[in-house]
Structures are given as structure tokens and as C-alpha cells.
Amino acid sequence: MYPRLLQLGHIAIPTYGAFTALALIAGLAAAVHFARRLQLDPNKVWSLCLIGTLTTLIGARLLLVLVYFPAFRQHPLWVLGLTNVHDAWVIALSIAAGIGAAILYALAEGLPPLTVFDCLAPAVALAMGIHRIGAFLAGLGYGMPTTLPWSVVYTSRIAALWYRTPLGIGLHPVQVYDAAASLSILALLLWWLPRRSQPGEMAGMWLFLYGFASFFLSFYRAGTDALSFTQLLAVLAVIAGGALWARRAARNVSPLF
Known part of the structure; x- marks a missing residue:
């Protein structure tokens, strides 16, 4: 595919990095939009998103430095080139740190956490859809080998060098499956937004549906073992x-007496 979006002299702009930046910008803009829809302060939501994002990015980099500390001691600037390392547990811990920082900020600013999560659910779905399209174009997070008619065959040596993408064989376009799942969930969340009756519904819908999709998509993603860490998170x-959603069901049950 296209792991390199542009080549400006000796500077290469990776497709995955460009789409990740686009996903971040789109997610932030969507979060501000939905903050207004849910009567939250858009400036505070913007700040919350930045705090969560920066904590996640910095946390991931620090964790990778700790994991590869012997190499880092010999080559301190090597940390700048860790963007192609994707350890699932590092990503999970850094995201958890980002969520924790966002929750603390929400509590400090008096923002209701469940309403904030409802605001962020469609924004995250949009960002993840864009992000996975970028991964597909770059060859990152590729799928298991397959002979299905819609299989994708990567031929770029840059993809093999940067992401260890296997070349010349049919693979499940699992990134496209993932993007389709996220964008379908986004459409459902947009449909549900005017029908929302209590805080936490949209966040619960996103967690349940994307967790369900992620669990089964893991079977089509290369390098996934039985009951992997990713599936456990799902x-x-x-x-x-x-x-x-059980909270919603309990609220809607009428008392018998």
C-alpha cells in the first residue's frame, strides 16, 4: 500500500503518522461539538482531551524507555524512534494513565464523569475509524493470511521494514474491518444521542459494541494467541x-409495590 505519504527531500512523512494526527484532530473537534450537545463546557472538554492525550503519549514513551532501557542508555536519542513499537500492554497502561488523568481533571473542574464519557464515545469512535484506515494504508496491524477475494496483498518494502508487514501474500484487511466497526458504532451513537435518557448510556454502548467487535476481530489479526491480552481488555x-446499561435497565423497571 502506501506506508509513506510524502517524501520531502530526506524527510519522509509516514501515512500512519499523518492519519494518526488527522484522527486526533477530528476526535478533538468532535468532542467539542458533542460537549455543546450535552451542555458541557467545550473549553473544559478540550482541555480534558488534551490532558488525556498528552498523558497517554508521554506515558507510552516513558514505558517504552523503561522496557528498552539498556539500549536507551547506549543511544539516548533512540527514544525518538520508538514509534514503530506497539506492545499491547504498554498501549493499555498508557491509555489507562490518560483516562485516569482525564477523570481527575473532570472531577477537579466539576464535570460529571459519565456525561463526559458520553461526550467522548462518538469522538473516540470517529478517531479510531480514521486511525485504522491509516493503519490499513500503511500496512500496520495486518491480518492473518487468507485466500478470500477481498484479501489485501502488500508489496511495499518500506512497509516490511517499518512494520514487518509480510509481502506478496493475501491477508485479511482486519484494519478495514476495525474501521468499519468503529464507523458503524459511530452511526449508531449519533442515532441514539437524541434518545439518551441518562448519563453513561452512550459510553456503555460504545464499550459493549467495540469490545464485542474487538474480541472477534482479534482472531483475524496476525500475532494474536488464544485469549490474548487484547481480547482480555475487550x-x-x-x-x-x-x-x-444495567443501570439504565434498573432505572426503567417499575416497582411492583
Whole structure:
């Protein structure tokens, strides 16, 4: 595909990095838009998103430095080239740190956390859809080998060098599956927004549906073992989403006496 978007002299602009930046910008803009729809302060939501994002990015970089500390001691500037390392547990811990920082900021500013999560759910779905399209074009997060008619065959040596993408064989376009799942969930969230009756519904819907999709998509993603760490996180997301919707069901049950 196209792992390199542009080449400006000796400077290469990677497609994955460009789409990640686009996903971030689109997600931030969407979060501000939905903040207004849910009667939240858009400036505070903007700040919350920046705090969560920066904490996630910095946390991921620091964790990678700790993991590869012997190499970092010999080559301190090597940390700048860690963008192609994608350890699932590092990503999970850095995202958890970002969520924790966002929650603390929300509490400090008096923002209702469940309403904030409802605001962020469609924004995250949009950002993840764009992000996975970028991963597909770059060859990152590729799928298992397949002979299906819609399989994708990568031929770029840059993709093989940067992301270890196998060349010349048919692969499941699992990134496209993932993007389609996120954008479908986004459409459902937009449909549900005017029907929302209590805080936490949209966040619960996103957690349940994306966790469900992520669990099964893991079977088509290369390098995934039985009950992988990613699948465990997906199961936890489904449980959390179900718990949020259980609150709604309990509220709507009329007392017998």
C-alpha cells in the first residue's frame, strides 16, 4: 500500500503518522461539538482531551524507555524512534494513565464523569475509524493470511521494514474491518444521542459494541494467541459497557409495590 505519504527531500512523512494526527484532530473537534450537545463546557472538554492525550503519549514513551532501557542508555536519542513499537500492554497502561488523568481533571473542574464519557464515545469512535484506515494504508496491524477475494496483498518494502508487514501474500484487511466497526458504532451513537435518557448510556454502548467487535476481530489479526491480552481488555470493555446499561435497565423497571 502506501506506508509513506510524502517524501520531502530526506524527510519522509509516514501515512500512519499523518492519519494518526488527522484522527486526533477530528476526535478533538468532535468532542467539542458533542460537549455543546450535552451542555458541557467545550473549553473544559478540550482541555480534558488534551490532558488525556498528552498523558497517554508521554506515558507510552516513558514505558517504552523503561522496557528498552539498556539500549536507551547506549543511544539516548533512540527514544525518538520508538514509534514503530506497539506492545499491547504498554498501549493499555498508557491509555489507562490518560483516562485516569482525564477523570481527575473532570472531577477537579466539576464535570460529571459519565456525561463526559458520553461526550467522548462518538469522538473516540470517529478517531479510531480514521486511525485504522491509516493503519490499513500503511500496512500496520495486518491480518492473518487468507485466500478470500477481498484479501489485501502488500508489496511495499518500506512497509516490511517499518512494520514487518509480510509481502506478496493475501491477508485479511482486519484494519478495514476495525474501521468499519468503529464507523458503524459511530452511526449508531449519533442515532441514539437524541434518545439518551441518562448519563453513561452512550459510553456503555460504545464499550459493549467495540469490545464485542474487538474480541472477534482479534482472531483475524496476525500475532494474536488464544485469549490474548487484547481480547482480555475487550472482555472487560464488554462487562463495563453492560454494567452501564444495567443501570439504565434498573432505572426503567417499575416497582411492583
